[in-house]
Amino acid sequence: MANLISQSLTGLAFGLVLFLVASGLSLIFGVMRIVNFAHGALYMFGAYLTFEVTTRLADTPGKFFLAMLAAPVVVAVLGLLIEMLLLRRIYRRELLDQLLLTFALVFIATDVARMIWGSDFKSVKPPGFVDGSVAVLGRSFPQYYFMVWVIAAAIAVGLWAFLYKTRAGLICRAMVQDRQMTGALGVNTARVYTGMFTLGAWLAGLGGVLVTPIRSISLDLPAESIIQAFIIVVIGGLGSVFGALVGAVLLGQMNAFGILVAPRFAIVFPFILMALVLIVRPFGLFGQREME
């Protein structure tokens, strides 16, 4: 029993990191109707930048937190540039072109990361004060996971406050409902697009920072994480942040228990969950029916 609980808590930590990635993906989709394949690549850059900062400032106390401040901002700027220089040109084009453009960015980003950091696996240690373990029901449990929970919870609350308590958030929700109507009411939709893409990139970057002590950084991250984030978003419903949270927690549990049941084929379970959701409720648990 203790084993199961410990496994479940581990899954929760990883799921919450993925929530950060998936919520950005979901918001970008909700507002812009673009599936950003490059979202996983932004996440990867967050992870590599954390490695870069923590290696360069090896002797500085609080280097992990410096990375946590700096890396997501750099990734957000990257997102801003991608939106302004590339995506903006193809909003009016077919969906196919948008998928292909962001897919091209995955190829490019992977090789740029290879150029800068090489193809070896990299790892980052958690910050000193949580670099240990505590006993939970007699099992040792990494302290760092608690930090991930706290930060993810703070981000979730922050996103909720942004979406439901600010004017900008109101506009975003309106855009998810009906983009044309929002534009007709005098909202500068182009600026909302840019802002939303930048925010999404920042979230992906933060996810990349937080994942570094949990798993090794490699060039497989973009493909792997975009698929997982997409599964989460599909389960939760495209465009819904709350859905992304539920989906992320479910996926984390699926991963954790899948490893107990069939270690080698654990990756298959989330897909089965997604397939089930799509067959029963094609627009996701908390999505809008129009997306069917």
Next chain:
Amino acid sequence: MARAQARDTQPTLSLRPTARRWTVYAGWGGLVVVGVALLAYPHMVSRFQVSLATEAIYLAVWALSLHLMLGYLGMLSFGHAAYIGLGAYTVALLLRKTDIPYGVAFLAAPVVSAIGAAVVGALCIRLRHAVYFAMLTLAFAQIIYTVTFQWYSFTGGDNGVVGFGRNIPAALRTNPTNLYYFSLAVGVVCLALIWLIVRSPFGVMLRTIRENPERAEAIGVPVQWVRFLTFVLAGAFAGVAGALLATFQRAVFPDTLHWSRSGEVIIMVLLGGMDHFLGPVVGAVAFLLLNKYSTEFTQYWQLLIGLVLLAIVLVFRGGILGFGEDAWRFMARRLARPVHGQTAPPTEPVATAPAREEPS
């Protein structure tokens, strides 16, 4: 008389009614020249170039199979590597583990790929939204990749399947020229079959669905059924490409199923030009040449093809053939019209019609 002729030629966009006799002759002549060139090719070039062409052939079949779905039906699959992989592994495993004759193993490849595509297709086709479809095909391809990669006892994991070459007929195994002719024959058969499919009433349904699915549904096209069947057909042809790949490499590795391969085949189709039947063939050849010769100046292959894809999406929408066609039209308009107003390219019937009316 001339007026009636003009009216006949005007409404149709097909090349056939407007094509002059010399165009038809030129077409057949060109086909004969290309055919002779393809047959003579292995006797004029090095061994390396013969095997390069063999590789180009199975890539072309693979790209053609995706084009059936992407170009004619307008459905973007991000998981098309799965079906060439299934075909290749079918041949490799059957020859490695059983004493089944090569021919049977070869024919089993498209069957297994088609079955795989039918299972995935049955689930994915339900999703009408392109985004869901693209992601779900990618997800299933990743499942197949992971299972292949992890199932050491059956697929050999990342060691791949090797040592089945002895069960390939000696004529194909030892002589690259024979293998080239064999691949060419299979490739031509696939090309002809896909051509027939595209030209059939079924092919018209594909384009109707691409242009307007709601309307297609309304006029009685069984949209979901056609989509499913196309997905399965594309899988089957990719399986043939996989069988050729296994024969060519005499070893199969899980790389064949990697997600980046699915991206590469999309790039082949787009590079050649999605609006042309032969686009995927041109794209596969161009892609392969780029792959082989780019290693001389860069090790960053993904960066290169990423930039190529970016350039196609942003600037060269029509790919190589589309670009060639634009250039040809531009030249034809520049050169031909001022001198021979009446022989302006038949692709612009509206412009030529008044000129034809006057002399009558």
